[in-house]
Amino acid sequence: xxxxxxxxxxxxxxxxxxxxxxxxxxxxxxxxxxxxxxxxxxxxxxxxxxxxxxxxxxxxxxxxxxxxxxxxxxxxxxxxxxxxxxxxxxxxxxxxxxxxxxxxxxxxxxxxxxxxxxxxxxxxxxxxxxxxxxxxxxxxxxxxxxxxxxxxxxxxxxxxxxxxxxxxxxxxxxxxxxxxxxxxxxxxxxxxxxxxxxxxxxxxxxxxxxxxxxxxxxxxxxxxxxxxxxxxxxxxxxxxxxxxxxxxxxxxxxxxxxxxxxxxxxxxxxxxxxxxxxxxxxxxxxxxxxxxxxxxxxxxxxxxxxxxxxxxxxxxxxxxxxxxxxxxxxxxxxxxxxxxxxxxxxxxxxxxxxxxxxxxxxxxxxxxxxxxxxxxxxxxxxxxxxxxxxxxxxxxxxxxxxxxxxxxxxxxxxxxxxxxxxxxxxxxxxxxxxxx
Numbered sequence: 135x136x137x138x139x140x141x142x143x144x145x146x147x148x149x150x151x152x153x154x155x156x157x158x159x160x161x162x163x164x165x166x167x168x169x170x171x172x173x174x175x176x177x178x179x180x181x182x183x184x185x186x187x188x189x190x191x192x193x194x195x196x197x198x199x200x201x202x203x204x205x206x207x208x209x210x211x212x213x214x215x216x217x218x219x220x221x222x223x224x225x226x227x228x229x230x231x232x233x234x235x236x237x238x239x240x241x242x243x244x245x246x247x248x249x250x251x252x253x254x255x256x257x258x259x260x261x262x263x264x265x266x267x268x269x270x271x272x273x274x275x276x277x278x279x280x281x282x283x284x285x286x287x288x289x290x291x292x293x294x295x296x297x298x299x300x301x302x303x304x305x306x307x308x309x310x311x312x313x314x315x316x317x318x319x320x321x322x323x324x325x326x327x328x329x330x331x332x333x334x335x336x337x338x339x340x341x342x343x344x345x346x347x348x349x350x351x352x353x354x355x356x357x358x359x360x361x362x363x364x365x366x367x368x369x370x371x372x373x374x375x376x377x378x379x380x381x382x383x384x385x386x387x388x389x390x391x392x393x394x395x396x397x398x399x400x401x402x403x404x405x406x407x408x409x410x411x412x413x414x415x416x417x418x419x420x421x422x423x424x425x426x427x428x429x430x431x432x433x434x435x436x437x438x439x440x441x442x443x444x445x446x447x448x449x450x451x452x453x454x455x456x457x458x459x460x461x462x463x464x465x466x467x468x469x470x471x472x473x474x475x476x477x478x479x480x481x482x483x484x485x486x487x488x489x490x491x492x493x494x495x496x497x498x499x500x501x502x503x504x505x506x507x508x509x510x511x512x513x514x515x516x517x518x519x520x521x522x523x524x525x526x527x528x529x530x531x532x533x534x535x536x537x538x539x540x541x542x543x544x545x546x547x548x549x550x551x552x553x554x555x556x557x558x559x560x561x562x563x564x565x566x567x568x569x570x
Contacts, residue, residue, distance in 0.1 A: 137251075144251055145235060148258045151530075152227045156268030157220060158533040160540040167562055170270045173209020173222055175558040175570060183207065184365045185569040186317050187272035199569055201369070202317030203361040205272055206570065219542055219549040222270055230267040230274065233281040234258050237495055240285050243296055244459070244499065245506040252518070257498060259525045261439075262402050265410045266491055275318045276492050279358070283311025283325060284495040286354075290332040290347075292339045293462040301336075301343060302350040308332070309354025317362060321492045327473055331466075369569075388478035391485050395475045397443045398487040402494050403501040404446070405439035405525065407432060409487075410532075425535040431528035438521060449504045460503055467500040 135143075160166055168188055176183045183206025185199035208229075212221035234257050242250035257263060267277040286307030288294040299307065308329055315322040329351070336342040411418035411432075422432045450467070454460035470493055478485040508514035537543055552560040564570070 140251060141235075141254075144254065145231065148255065149227060149231050152231055152258065152264065152268045153220070153223055155264055155529060155533055156223045156227055156270070156274075157543070158536045158541050159265070159269040160536075161270070161542040162540055162544065166269060166271050168565060169205070169272055170209060170222065171558055171562055171564055172206050172570065173211075173270075174213070174552060174561060175564065176206040176210030177213040178552070178556045178558045181570070182364060183210070183570050184368060187319065188565055188568065189320060197565075197567065200272075200317060200320065201362060201365040203364065204314065204317040204358070205275065207361065208275060209270060213553060217553050219546055219553065223268075226270065226274055227268055229278045230263075231258060233278045234263065237281045237285070237498065240296075240298065241499055241502045243298070245457070245502045247456075247506040247509040248502060252522070253502065255522055256518075259522065259529060260403065261406055261410055261525075261529075262487075262491065262494065264529055266488065272318045273488060273491060276315055276321070277494065279311040279314030279318070280492050281311075281495045282307040283315070283328070284493075284499070286311065287328050287332055287496070288466075288499070291335050291462065291466070292341055293335075294459050294466070301341075301346040305329075305332075305347045305350030306354035306357075307350075309351040309356075310358050311354075313355045313357075313359035313362065315492060317358075319492065321489050324470075324473060324477060324490060324492055328470075331469070384479055385481060388481070388485055391478065392475050395478075395485050396447065396471065398485070399471050399474060399490065399493075400443035400446045400497065400501075401439070402487060402491060403497050404442035405435040405521070407435055407439060407528070421535065425531060428528055428531040428535065431524040431531070434524050435521070435528055446501055446504055449507070450500070454503060454507065457503060457506075463500055463503055467496060470496055 161170070165188075172183060172186065175181075183203045184201070186202050186205030187200045189198050189200055208225065209222045212225040215221065216224070235254055238254035238257055239250055241253050242248065245253075263277070267274045286299065286304040289296065289299045289304035290301060290308065295304075308325075312322065312325050312329070315325065333342065333347060336347065408415075408418050411421045422429050450464050457463075474490045474493065475485070478489075483489065505518070509518070542549060549561055552558055
């Protein structure tokens with residue numbers, strides 16, 4: 135088979151698998167259900183969704199909604215094409231997997247030691263990518279915007295550019311990714327410093343062309359930001375910026391948490407399984423023991439996942455003579471780590487990993503520069519295939535284990551009834567005080 139045919143077959147297989155995985159995840163939990171209701175209400179009431187995700191800070195009781203129509207449209211519009219409960223899952227996973235395909239192709243051009251199809255399968259089956267970009271909850275859409283943003287970012291830096299995109303297109307991708315993610319999760323605040331960094335870097339290298347860079351940012355921002363403009367017009371700037379009230383005085387506990395931020399930061403691209411099995415050790419161990427088919431791959435990947443972050447950290451300080459751009463990639467990844475740490479100094483929220491999942495594309499690129507050093511050895515290539523097989527084994531078992539508990543299929547008829555009768559309230563009510 136040609137490479138194109140292999141890619142198409144792999145894409146279809148992974149798409150079906152990821153849709154199935156997303157459908158197996160908690161559906162009737164409060165956050166997931168509320169996210170689904172935003173889109174379902176948009177569809178059944180035929181109205182423009184001025185606001186998207188609910189933003190709740192449990193530490194302070196703060197509540198608001200993130201402005202913009204993208205979440206309501208991304209969940210609601212698929213019902214017009216296919217009025218079944220699974221429709222938003224299909225559309226979401228088509229977006230996220232397409233983004234991963236683009237990221238994988240881009241990585242394969244940077245790290246030629248690892249085949250494109252292997253990179254694609256590896257990224258598509260990583261725990262964070264499966265659990266955080268397949269279910270109907272607002273962070274799931276971050277991956278799509280972030281992939282465009284960080285490819286654009288690296289193409290805007292002269293030392294890391296592959297000439298894949300022109301400066302105008304690179305900044306267009308950053309503008310698009312920024313305003314896409316603004317409408318899904320407040321972690322977007324991590325992205326503007328990268329735009330400033332790219333502009334400063336280009337200025338330092340004397341390759342800054344104001345029209346190309348600023349023009350690209352404006353055009354890209356308008357493409358995705360157009361869905362934010364109606365909210366600004368109707369509700370004004372004050373209402374749409376209420377989420378900025380999250381800032382607090384200096385949080386010394388978060389400053390001390392650097393020892394947590396580093397491994398969590400790198401674990402985003404590793405086999406970090408425990409957090410997805412339950413909130414505590416007893417819950418996680420009970421899940422594995424209660425479903426024995428998961429036991430072997432879970433133990434294997436748990437050990438691998440413990441070692442990977444430290445390996446990525448140590449190898450980052452070892453020179454890579456095969457890649458001239460390695461030093462710049464290492465510096466940029468290090469800066470992003472420091473940025474994550476500093477971003478928690480003035481917030482009440484603890485430095486939880488899902489808050490910087492938005493940086494996963496950049497960390498993924500960094501990780502494959504490390505994995506590429508191992509790929510030249512046949513034994514490590516075999517080990518990589520074993521990890522991939524174990525990952526598929528575990529996640530397939532996870533689907534079977536999870537579906538009976540809280541997935542859509544615990545009460546699919548209720549969701550289908552709300553769609554058929556064009557009445558979202560048959561499924562549930564939106565939170566009190568919500569705009570839509």
